[in-house]
Amino acid sequence: MLDIIDHNSVRELRLARPPVNALNPALVTALATAIKQAPADARALVVSGREGLFSAGLDVPELLQLDRAGMTGFWGQFFGLLETVARSPIPIVAAITGHSPAGGAVLGIFCDYRVMSRGDYVIGLNETRVGLVIPEVIQNALIRLTGAHRAERLIVAGALLSPEQALDAGMVDALSDNPASTVADAIEWCNQHIALPAHAMLGNRQSLRRDIHRQFDALSDDDVTAFVDGWFDADAQKTLKELVAQLKSKS
Numbered sequence: 001m002l003d004i005i006d007h008n009s010v011r012e013l014r015l016a017r018p019p020v021n022a023l024n025p026a027l028v029t030a031l032a033t034a035i036k037q038a039p040a041d042a043r044a045l046v047v048s049g050r051e052g053l054f055s056a057g058l059d060v061p062e063l064l065q066l067d068r069a070g071m072t073g074f075w076g077q078f079f080g081l082l083e084t085v086a087r088s089p090i091p092i093v094a095a096i097t098g099h100s101p102a103g104g105a106v107l108g109i110f111c112d113y114r115v116m117s118r119g120d121y122v123i124g125l126n127e128t129r130v131g132l133v134i135p136e137v138i139q140n141a142l143i144r145l146t147g148a149h150r151a152e153r154l155i156v157a158g159a160l161l162s163p164e165q166a167l168d169a170g171m172v173d174a175l176s177d178n179p180a181s182t183v184a185d186a187i188e189w190c191n192q193h194i195a196l197p198a199h200a201m202l203g204n205r206q207s208l209r210r211d212i213h214r215q216f217d218a219l220s221d222d223d224v225t226a227f228v229d230g231w232f233d234a235d236a237q238k239t240l241k242e243l244v245a246q247l248k249s250k251s
Contacts, residue, residue, distance in 0.1 A: 002030045010190045011042035012095075012183065015049045022059035023103045025074050032081040039090050043198075044190035047111065048095035049104075051179040052121070057102030060130075061244050064237075072228050078103075079224065082137070083216045085110040091193055091205065095186035096172065097179035101126050101160060105171070109141045110212070112205070113189055114172040116163045117182045123166050128158030131239035133230045135223055137215045144211065146170040 003014040013034050015021040031047070038045050049055055058078075066074060085092055085107065094108035096116040100123040108114045108123075116123065125142060127134050134155055143151040146169050153159070154169065166172045174189075176182040193201055230236055 001027055002034055004034060006042065007046075007187050009043040009194055010046060010187050011038050011044075012046045012048055012187070013038075015047070015055055020053055020056035021049050021104070022056050022062075023078070023107075024059040024062045025077060027059075028074070028077050028081050032077075032084045035081075035084050035088060035092070039088070042090065043194040044090050045088065045092045046095050046183065046186040046190060047092060047107065048183050048186070049097045049100075052098035052117075052119075054094070054096045054098055054100040055104030055107065056099065057104050057106075060240055061247070064240060064244065068228060068232060071231055072224060075224050075227050075231075079135075079137070079216075079219060082106070082110050082141075083219075086141075086209070086212045086216060089202070089206075091190060093186040093189055095183045096123065097182050099123070102130075106138055106141075109138075109145060109171070112209075113174075113186075115174045115176050115182050115186045115189070116166060116172040117179045118163050118175050118177055121163055122160040123163070123171060124158070124160040125155055126158040126160050128156060130158075130243055131233070131236035133227070135227050137219055137223065140215050141212065142171070 001017045003016045005012040005014060013031065017027050035045065063071065063074060091112045094111040094114045096108055096114060098117055098121045100108060102125065105123050105125055125134055139151065139155060142155065146154065150169055161169060161171065163175050167175055174185065176185045
């Protein structure tokens with residue numbers, strides 16, 4: 001489910017949940033736990049996926065089996081994972097090794113830096129297309145990267161971008177030639193930063209990420225409830241079930 005690979009002082013957390021690294025309760029818990037434990041042994045983190053695919057986002061077929069209490073618990077877990085990434089005391093880079101729609105893109109935008117593989121891949125917050133309203137804390141994380149107007153256009157349209165379009169929009173920071181070099185470039189970014197004076201690098205990083213921390217300071221149970229209400233909205237359920245049916249027909 002999660003492969004842990006150490007590259008000297010940089011730890012790689014490789015998503016390994018076939019076939020598409022979909023985020024279910026078990027993977028979310030495993031990833032959050034690994035991120036929390038990493039600073040004891042590593043000075044920076046890279047989160048990667050398999051060749052051609054970072055993460056396809058939330059495991060919709062599994063999550064549709066949850067009742068309201070189960071979905072409330074999962075969404076609290078997912079917010080917790082995002083907060084763990086946002087508040088990590090060491091830098092985290094997303095090595096986006098291929099497709100990264102929806103929840104995969106969400107995970108990336110809370111990291112310090114994002115390197116994406118060139119190729120016929122897409123990334124984006126396409127929740128509008130599947131009938132979901134994106135929580136404000138996630139909206140604001142994208143606004144931080146792309147600016148308010150562009151984030152509005154991307155979110156409202158549920159846009160899926162090519163790597164080049166994502167770079168132009170500010171959704172990713174750099175492109176690499178292939179998945180293997182994407183991980184290598186992410187590790188190199190980490191090594192360049194941990195070679196800097198640690199007190200200054202980490203202190204400035206902490207200060208400049210306080211705006212993200214404040215988003216989680218303001219998060220409440222009402223935010224979880226609002227998303228869960230939207231998940232169980234009749235139109236959203238219809239759209240999500242149609243999506244699952246399409247996926248089953250393709251497989």
